[in-house]
Amino acid sequence: MEYKQLNTHSAIEYLKQIKEIMKFFNNDDINVEEIGDGNLNFVYIIKSKNDKAKALVLKQAVPYLRCVGEEFPLSRERMTYEIRALKKFYKIFPSFVPKVYHASEDMSLVVMEFLDNHIIMRKGLIEAKQYKNFAEHISTYMAATLFYTSSLALKSSDKRKLIDEFNGNTELCKLTEDLVFSFAFMQHETNDNENVLDNENAIKLFNDMDFKKNVLELKYKFMNQSDALLHGDLHTGSIMINENETYIIDPEFAFIGPFGFDIGALLANLVNNYIYHTIVTKDEIYKSWLLELIRNILEKFSKKFLNFWVEYKESALFVKSYADEETLNEYKKDFILNILRDSLGFAGCKMARRVYGVAGVEEIRGIKNHILRKEAEVMALSIAREFVMKYKTINNINNIVEMIKNVR
Amino acid sequence: MEYKQLNTHSAIEYLKQIKEIMKFFNNDDINVEEIGDGNLNFVYIIKSKNDKAKALVLKQAVPYLRCVGEEFPLSRERMTYEIRALKKFYKIFPSFVPKVYHASEDMSLVVMEFLDNHIIMRKGLIEAKQYKNFAEHISTYMAATLFYTSSLALKSSDKRKLIDEFNGNTELCKLTEDLVFSFAFMQHETNDNENVLDNENAIKLFNDMDFKKNVLELKYKFMNQSDALLHGDLHTGSIMINENETYIIDPEFAFIGPFGFDIGALLANLVNNYIYHTIVTKDEIYKSWLLELIRNILEKFSKKFLNFWVEYKESALFVKSYADEETLNEYKKDFILNILRDSLGFAGCKMARRVYGVAGVEEIRGIKNHILRKEAEVMALSIAREFVMKYKTINNINNIVEMIKNVR
Numbered sequence: 064m065e066y067k068q069l070n071t072h073s074a075i076e077y078l079k080q081i082k083e084i085m086k087f088f089n090n091d092d093i094n095v096e097e098i099g100d101g102n103l104n105f106v107y108i109i110k111s112k113n114d115k116a117k118a119l120v121l122k123q124a125v126p127y128l129r130c131v132g133e134e135f136p137l138s139r140e141r142m143t144y145e146i147r148a149l150k151k152f153y154k155i156f157p158s159f160v161p162k163v164y165h166a167s168e169d170m171s172l173v174v175m176e177f178l179d180n181h182i183i184m185r186k187g188l189i190e191a192k193q194y195k196n197f198a199e200h201i202s203t204y205m206a207a208t209l210f211y212t213s214s215l216a217l218k219s220s221d222k223r224k225l226i227d228e229f230n231g232n233t234e235l236c237k238l239t240e241d242l243v244f245s246f247a248f249m250q251h252e253t254n255d256n257e258n259v260l261d262n263e264n265a266i267k268l269f270n271d272m273d274f275k276k277n278v279l280e281l282k283y284k285f286m287n288q289s290d291a292l293l294h295g296d297l298h299t300g301s302i303m304i305n306e307n308e309t310y311i312i313d314p315e316f317a318f319i320g321p322f323g324f325d326i327g328a329l330l331a332n333l334v335n336n337y338i339y340h341t342i343v344t345k346d347e348i349y350k351s352w353l354l355e356l357i358r359n360i361l362e363k364f365s366k367k368f369l370n371f372w373v374e375y376k377e378s379a380l381f382v383k384s385y386a387d388e389e390t391l392n393e394y395k396k397d398f399i400l401n402i403l404r405d406s407l408g409f410a411g412c413k414m415a416r417r418v419y420g421v422a423g424v425e426e427i428r429g430i431k432n433h434i435l436r437k438e439a440e441v442m443a444l445s446i447a448r449e450f451v452m453k454y455k456t457i458n459n460i461n462n463i464v465e466m467i468k469n470v471r
Numbered sequence: 472m473e474y475k476q477l478n479t480h481s482a483i484e485y486l487k488q489i490k491e492i493m494k495f496f497n498n499d500d501i502n503v504e505e506i507g508d509g510n511l512n513f514v515y516i517i518k519s520k521n522d523k524a525k526a527l528v529l530k531q532a533v534p535y536l537r538c539v540g541e542e543f544p545l546s547r548e549r550m551t552y553e554i555r556a557l558k559k560f561y562k563i564f565p566s567f568v569p570k571v572y573h574a575s576e577d578m579s580l581v582v583m584e585f586l587d588n589h590i591i592m593r594k595g596l597i598e599a600k601q602y603k604n605f606a607e608h609i610s611t612y613m614a615a616t617l618f619y620t621s622s623l624a625l626k627s628s629d630k631r632k633l634i635d636e637f638n639g640n641t642e643l644c645k646l647t648e649d650l651v652f653s654f655a656f657m658q659h660e661t662n663d664n665e666n667v668l669d670n671e672n673a674i675k676l677f678n679d680m681d682f683k684k685n686v687l688e689l690k691y692k693f694m695n696q697s698d699a700l701l702h703g704d705l706h707t708g709s710i711m712i713n714e715n716e717t718y719i720i721d722p723e724f725a726f727i728g729p730f731g732f733d734i735g736a737l738l739a740n741l742v743n744n745y746i747y748h749t750i751v752t753k754d755e756i757y758k759s760w761l762l763e764l765i766r767n768i769l770e771k772f773s774k775k776f777l778n779f780w781v782e783y784k785e786s787a788l789f790v791k792s793y794a795d796e797e798t799l800n801e802y803k804k805d806f807i808l809n810i811l812r813d814s815l816g817f818a819g820c821k822m823a824r825r826v827y828g829v830a831g832v833e834e835i836r837g838i839k840n841h842i843l844r845k846e847a848e849v850m851a852l853s854i855a856r857e858f859v860m861k862y863k864t865i866n867n868i869n870n871i872v873e874m875i876k877n878v879r
Contacts, residue, residue: 214694219648220641222694227638233628240627245790272798279802283788286622286630289695380691382653390680394687 064169066139069123071095074107078121081165084109084174088117095121102130103137103315108177118179119164123172124315137234141315142171144232148317149173151292152204155211159204159311178310181303185425188299188336191349198356200309201302201329202363209322210371212292214379222379225292226319235295235316236286243412244282247420248275255428259419264441268415277451278415281408288321295320297328298413298424299336322402326364327409332424333357334414334446334467339426342439354464361406361460365399404454407463411450418443445470472577474547477531479503482515486529489573492517492582496525503529510538511545511723516585526587527572531580532723545642549723550579552640556725557581559700560612563619567612567719586718589711593833596707596744599757606764608717609710609737610771617730618779620700622787630787633700634727643703643724644694651820652690655828656683663836667827672849676823685859686823689816696729703728705736706821706832707744730810734772735817740832741765742822742854742875747834750847762872769814769868773807812862815871819858826851853878 069077074095078084091111098106104124111117124142128135146166153160161176187194214222246253249269259265268274294301295316303310337353340346372395377383381391417424418440427443430436449466457463477485482503486492499519506514512532519525532550536543554574561568569584595602622630654661657677667673676682702709703724711718745761748754780803785791789799825832826848835851838844857874865871 214691219645219694223638223641223644226634230631230634230638233631236631237627240787241790245793249790249793272794275794276798276802279788279794280805283622286627286787287697289697379648379694380687382649382657385653385657386680386683386687390684394684397688 064167066170068125069105069107069121069170069172071097071107074109074121077170078109078174081174083164084119087119087164091117102128103141104129109174118177119174120161120177121172121174123170125171139171141232141235142173143168144229144235144317145313145315146173147228148292148294148314149175151212152208152294152311152314156204156207159200159309161310161312178303178312181305181308181310183300184302184304185299185332185336187304188333188353189339189426191340191344191346193349193352194304194306194309196307197304197309198359198363201311202360202367204309204311205297205325205329206364206367206371208294209291209325210368212319213290213322215372215381216375216378219379226289229292229318232295232316232318236318236320239295239316240282240286242420242422243416244278244285247416247418248278253421254419255421255423262419262437264437264444265419268419268444271448274415274448274451277408277454278412281405281412281451281454284321284405285324285409289319290322291319293318293320293325294328295324297325298332299329300332321405321409323405323407324409326361326402326406327411328413329360330357330406330410330463331413331417331447333360334410335417335424335426335443337467338439338442338446339430342435342442343430354468357467358460358464361403361463365403365460368399368402369395400458403460403463404457407450407457408454411447411452411454414443414450415447418447442470472575474578476533477513477515477529477578477580479505479515482517482529485578486517486582489582491572492527495527495572499525510536511549512537517582526585527582528569528585529580529582531578533579547579549640549643550581551576552637552643552725553721553723554581555636556700556702556722557583559620560616560702560719560722564612564615567608567717569718569720586711586720589713589716589718591708592710592712593707593740593744595712596741596761597747597834599748599752599754601757601760602712602714602717604715605712605717606767606771609719610768610775612717612719613705613734613737614772614775614779616702617699617733618776620727621698621730623780623789624783624786627787634697637700637726640703640724640726644726644728647703647724648690648694650828650830651824652686652693655824655826656686661829662827663829663831670827670845672845672852673827676827676852679856682823682856682859685816685862686820689813689820689859689862692729692813693732693817697727698730699727701726701728701733702736703732705733706740707737708740729813729817731813731815732817734769734810734814735819736821737768738765738814738818738871739821739825739855741768742818743825743832743834743851745875746847746850746854747838749850750843751838762876765875766868766872769811769871773811773868776807776810777803808866811868811871812865815858815865816862819855819860819862822851822858823855826855850878 088111091113094110094112095107098108104122107121109119109121124139126139127133128137146168149163163173163175165174210216212225294314295318301313303312333353337350340350427439430439446467496519499521502518502520503515506516512530515529517527517529532547534547535541536545554576557571571581571583573582618624620633702722703726709721711720745758748757835847838847854875
C-alpha cells in the first residue's frame with residue numbers, strides 16, 4: 064500500500080478494511096478523533112460508537128517533525144522501527160508493552176491498545192506519586208529486553224538478523240548523537256539560547272573539557288557498541304503508569320546499542336525528578352522514596368539480568384563446558400558492573416544535555432521561578448558531572464545512590 | 472546469473488563473455504589452469520595463449536569447505552564479502568590490494584590481478600627474509616582501512632550502510648567465534664587432539680580459568696564492538712610480498728568489528744615466527760629484526776592513524792568546535808592506547824588458539840621434532856598468556872616488545 068497521510072475521515076475508511084480492527088470492534092461503527100501527542104507524530108483515538116469503552120489508538124508518522132512543521136523534515140521510516148520494536152518487546156514481555164492490533168510499515172502507522180487508565184509517569188512523579196510496583200516492573204522490562212536481545216541469549220546468526228532489522232534507524236540515532244552527546248555542550252543554535260547567553264554556568268559547562276572528553280568516550284560507545292536492542296529513549300515521558308500497571312511506549316529510537324543507554328536514560332530522569340523535589344517542593348519523604356526507587360531498580364535489574372543468564376548455558380558467547388561455574392560467575396559479576404558503570408555515564412550525559420540543550424525536561428526547564436530554575440540547573444550539572452567523571456570507577460549501586468545524595 | 476560451479480572448460484566459456492576480461496587479454500585466446508589454493512576455494516590461473524606474461528586469477532567459492540569436501544558445508548556467500556571487501560579496501564589504498572577485473576556475487580567468483588612475483592609472507596619469514604618496506608606498507612594499510620571505515624571518518628549514515636553490507640557474513644564470523652575464542656581452549660573434537668591427549672601443557676591451558684575469563688571479554692568485544700571494517704583474518708598467510716611490494720589478499724572474513732582484531736592477528740603471527748626462530752633456527756639477528764619490525768609496525772600504525780585523523784575535524788564522532796585541540800589530542804591518545812591494548816589481547820587469543828586448535832601455523836605445528844615443537848608450544852602459550860592477562864594495563868608499545876623479549 065502506498066503511503067498517504069490520514070485524517071479523521073480517511074482513517075475511518077482505512078481502518079474499516081483491516082479485519083483485525085473490525086473484529087476488535089465487533090464490526091461496530093467507529094469514530095476517530097485526533098489527540099495532540101506532542102512532538103513527532105499524529106495520534107488518533109478510535110472508538111466504537113456503540114460501546115465507548117472499546118477504544119484503540121492509531122499513531123501515524125509524517126515525513127517531518129510534527130511540532131515544528133514541514134520545514135523540519137524527518138523521515139517517516141522512524142515508524143518502521145517503532146513497529147518492529149513494539150512487536151519485539153511485546154514478544155519478550157507482553158505485560159509492559161501495548162498490544163499492537165495492526166501495523167503497516169508502508170503507511171508508517173500502528174494501531175494499538177488504548178491506555179486510558181494510565182498517565183505519563185513524569186506527571187505522576189512531579190505530583191509526588193509513589194508507584195509501588197514500578198521498580199519491579201521496569202527492572203523486569205529492562206533486564207528482559209536487554210538480555211534476550213543480546214549475544215548472551217541469542218545465537219550469533221540471530222543477533223545479526225536483529226542488527227539487520229534495526230540498523231537503518233539512522234536518522235533518529237543521529238538525533239541522539241547530536242543532541243544528547245554534542246550540541247548541548249557547546250554554542251549551538253538548537254540550544255535553549257536565551258538561557259545560555261550570559262549564563263556563567265552554561266559557559267562553565269561549555270568549557271569543561273575534562274567532562275567533554277568523557278562525553279566523547281560515551282558517544283563513541285553509543286555509536287559502536289552493539290550490545291542489545293534498546294528502547295533508545297527510555298525517559299519517564301515514555302512510560303504510561305498507574306497504581307498497578309506500567310507500559311513502555313514510543314520506542315521509535317530503537318536500535319542496537321550499549322546496554323547502559325536505556326538504564327542511563329531512566330536513571331537520569333529519576334534524578335531530574337529528585338532535583339525538582341529538592342529545589343521546588345522540598346518534599347523529603349518523596350526524595351527518600353526516589354532514592355530507594357533508584358536503588359531498587361538497579362538492584363532488581365542486576366539480579367534479574369543474572370537470573371535470565373542462568374538459563375543460558377549456551378549462546379553466541381558461552382560454549383558449553385568452556386569454563387567452570389565459578390569463572391563464569393565472576394565474569395558475569397564484572398559484566399553487570401560494567402553495565403552499571405556505562406549506565407551512570409550515559410545518565411550523566413542525558414542529565415546534562417537537558418539543562419541547556421533543545422527539549423528540556425519539565426522538572427527543570429519547567430520551573431517558572433528563575434532563581435529556583437537556575438539552582439536546579441546547577442544541581443543537575445553537578446550530579447551529571449559526578450556521573451560522567453566517575454562512571455568508570457564506581458564499584459556498586461550504593462556508590463551511585465550516595466553520589467546523588469551527597470551533591471546537595 | 473544463476474550460480475554454477477565452474478571447471479577449467481566452463482571457466483573459459485564464462486570469461487569469454489566478460490568484456491573487461493577480454494579487453495585485458497586484447498581478445499587473445501585464453502587458457503585456464505587450476506591451482507590448489509588450499510583451504511576454502513577453487514582457484515584458477517587464466518593466461519593469454521599469445522602472451523604468457525598476461526595473466527589473471529579466478530577464485531570461486533563452493534558451498535562447502537574445499538579442503539574437507541562436501542560433507543563440511545560452508546555457504547559460498549563468503550565470496551560476497553570477499554568481493555565487497557576487496558573493492559572497498561582497493562578504493563581506500565589501491566597499492567596494497569589486488570585489482571579486481573570482474574566479480575559476480577551470484578556466481579561467488581572474482582577475477583583479479585595475478586601476483587606472480589610475490590610469495591606468501593609466512594614462507595619468507597620462515598626463511599628469515601627481511602622485508603625492508605613491510606612495516607611501512609602494512610602500517611599504512613591497517614591505519615587507512617581501519618580509520619576510513621570507522622565512525623572517526625564516516626558520517627553516521629555511511630557507517631550504517633557499511634554495516635548493512637557486511638553484517639551478513641555470519642558464518643565466517645561464527646567460525647572465528649568458535650575456533651579462535653572457544654574450542655581451542657577446551658576439550659573439543661576440532662582440536663589437534665593427538666597432541667592434546669596426555670599433554671600436560673594442554674591440560675594446564677584448558678584449566679587456566681583466569682586466562683579463559685579474559686578470553687571471554689575479548690570474544691565479547693569481537694562480537695559487539697563495531698569499530699571498523701576488518702580484513703578479519705590478517706595473518707602472514709594472507710599477505711603476498713616481495714622486496715618492494717606488499718599485497719593483502721583473502722578478506723573473506725571481512726566484517727565490522729573491533730580495531731584491534733586485525734592488528735592483533737598480524738602481531739600474533741609475527742610473534743609465532745619469532746618463536747620459530749627462537750626454538751628452531753636460533754637466528755638472533757633475525758629475531759632482533761622481527762622485534763624491531765613489530766615495534767615499527769605499531770609505532771607507524773599509531774602515527775599514521777593519528778595523522779589521518781587530523782584531516783577529519785568533522786565526522787560522526789567529532790562535531791566542529793565541540794572541544795579544544797588539546798582535549799581532542801588527549802582523547803585521541805587514549806583512543807590509540809585502547810586500540811593497542813585490544814590488539815594485544817586479540818594477539819594473545821590468536822597465538823594460543825594456534826597451539827592446540829584446528830589449523831595450526833607452520834612455524835609451530837610444522838616443527839617436525841617433537842621436543843622442539845613442545846618447546847615452541849610452551850613458549851607460545853607463555854607469551855599468549857602474558858598478552859591476554861595484561862592487555863588492559865600496558866601503556867605503550869615498548870611494554871609489548873619487552874613482554875615478547877622477556878618470556879625467554
